[in-house]
Amino acid sequence: MTLNGTPVSIYNDLGLEPAINSSGKMTALGGSVLGREVTDAMAAAGREHVVIADLMVQAGRWIADVVGAEDACVSSGASSGVAIAVASIIAGTDKSLIQGLPGRVGRPFEIVIQKGHAVDFGAPITQMIALGGGAAVEVGSVNRVEPSDIAGAIGPNTAALMFVQSHHTVHKGMVSLAETIRVAKEHGIPVILDAAAEDDLTKWATSGADIVVFSGGKAIGGPTSGIVCGSAELMTAARAQYSGIARPMKVGKEQVMGLIAALKVFTAVDADAAAGTAQRARMQGLASQLASHPGIEAVVEQDDAGREIYRTVFTVRPESGTTAPRIAAALAASHPPMYLRDNKAAAGQLALDPRPLSAEEEKLLLARLDEILLEAAGA
DSSP: OEETTEEOOGGGGGTOOOOEEESOSOGGGTSOOOOHHHHHHHHHHHTSOOOHHHHHHHHHHHHHHHHTOSEEEEESSHHHHHHHHHHHHHHTTOHHHHTTTTSOOSSOOEEEEEGGGOOBSSSBHHHHHHHTTOEEEEESBTTBOOHHHHHHHOOTTEEEEEEEOSTTSOOSSOOOHHHHHHHHHHHTOOEEEEOTTOSOHHHHHTSSOSEEEEETTTTTOOSSOEEEEEOHHHHHHHHHGGGTTTGGGOOOHHHHHHHHHHHHHHHHOOOHHHHHHHHHHHHHHHHHHHHTSTTEEEEEEEOTTOOSOEEEEEEEOGGGTSOHHHHHHHHHTSSSOEEEBOTTGGGTEEEEOSTTOOHHHHHHHHHHHHHHHHHHHHO
16 A cells, blocks of 8 residues: 555554564464455454354365365464374363363373474464373474384374474475375374474365364465364364363354464465476576675575475675575565575575565565675675
8 A cells, every 4th residue: 555655554553563484484474465355255244243162164175175075174273283282192182181271181292292392483382282282292202203212102192193284394304294194003192293384275175184283374375363174073073172172262153264274375276386487497597696796695495395486595704794594684674674585594605485475575675785785794
């Protein structure tokens, strides 16, 4: 929106500037920018009443058809989805057990998770497990886990195995999902798969895991929301948790319908390959521009978790006259504030994620980066 040719944001009323985001679809920066189809659906949903229990059932069935699961349950996010998944396995549909969580309710409660998967995505996944009434049992080492480590941790109190498919996790030396499922089946226990930011929904929903959790606000491009999917029995249990620990995590009719609208857009065209090709070319141009500065080495790399996402990754050498953390801090202090992917800044690396950037934002970001690097080189 503009006023007399000047950009105006709804956040200006609070004294805030909208951020330029080249970090990715991050919760800290508001997840996704919503398309018109999504915001229209949310506005329309907000103008009418509906029986929420019926909406949750029907929405779950519709989503399940899309992702290839037997049934699904909408959550307020992937993190709440993990808590709901754990609670569903522990308490099922027994209301006395549901309302006894997250305390011990006389059912198996231990959730075995590889040490390299016990990540913090803004909060520890182990805490989400605890909110659902579970207790995380971390196995192996942060850089190496064997199937025998998982099997050895399974006992009478084991409720499930947890696998985290994420760029946050350690990818070297971990036990694969297929092997995790094999071990679980040998012991007759379920597997919870956290695939929050993944974009191939059907691949993960049909992977053999008993419960799969997605974020609605990441790859799907929906509002802050989540999807829990699996068998009809487990999803009935998932919805039942809204009379217990999921009550403060409840999702509104606007989020449910916004998520459905986003899924319609997301699944309309399978454009992964084309998007990847376009991203590589776009990111190569950015890499060349950045590499023209002294002390900057830039390459194009695919996402650590194997998704069809390509980013410009640049290493800041001493010859540049600055450091990666200083560049990130200078961008964040700019007007408007700008954010790169800075999880490896301490090691001298920053990355640009193309997905959230409009063409105009990309120009502003690169211009500001050029200013920062030229100032540093002349200092």
